[in-house]
Amino acid sequence: MPTIITHAAVPLALAAAMGPRRIVLPVALVGAALAAVPDADVIGFKFGVAYADAWGHRGASHSLALAAFTAAFLALFWPRARTLPAALFLFVAMASHGVLDMATDGGLGVGLAWPFETGRHFLPARPIRVSPIGAEFFSARGVETLLSELVWVWLPCAVLALTGLRRPVLADARATER
Template identity: 70%
Template sequence: MPTIISHAIVPLAFAAAAGRQRIAVPIALAGGVLAAMPDADVVGFAFGIAYADDWGHRGATHSLAFAAITALVLAALWPRARSMAAILFLFAATASHGLFDMATDGGLGAALFWPFETGRHFFGATPIRVSPIGADFFSARGLETLRSEFVWIWVPCAALALAGAGLRRSRARP
């Protein structure tokens, strides 16, 4: 898995590229939280839920179904999230988690299509170094992970945010 910081940066970069008029700051921040949220499934280890179980790490919480349900529940509970644009953004933010995990070089893959099929999937190319869980993050492998994420997530996200801001500025000029 990429680190929770990198998961959160993806929807924040998309929101920055789109601009505050399209994606309000509270919705963007909620997207950042939702993008990191699927990794809360690691608490299952403490309750005896095995990694490979449907509700284990990278299981149901990393699926498109979970992303859709999460976005719809949030919209039902939070009036600010009731527009189609907000719902789609929040869905994409949550779904991005499983997609980015599919680009990592370790673990069992992500159960993107749960509950319709329980297989775990990776992309054909897996350039992102998988993040160690827990205290092992503060190791040489953790640094390797951050370097990988910088190249494959942070730089493209910064480019996207800057390009979107530049495009908006150029359109705003008379």
């Protein structure tokens, strides 16, 4: 899995690209939190849930179905999530977790299509190093993980965010010229 910080970077970059008129700051922050939520499935280890089980790590909690359910639930009960852009953003924010995990070089794969299909899958290219857990994070392997995330996630996210942030500036400049 990528680091928890990197999981949050994807929805924050997307929110920046979409702009504050479409994705208000509270929705952007909830999206960043939702991007980390699927890894809460590791609590199952304490209750005897095996890694490869449907509800094991990288299983159902990493699925598109659970991301859709969560976004719909939030839209139902949270007024700020009731616009189509906000609800879609929250879905993509949570779904991005499984997709990023599919790009890592370790683990059993991701149950992205659960409950319709129970297999675990990776992307054809897997350039992101799996993040070490605990004290091992502060090792050479942890540095390798951060470097791979910098190249494969943070730089593309920065480009996405900056591209979106330029649009309103250009629009304001054109409006001032008239």
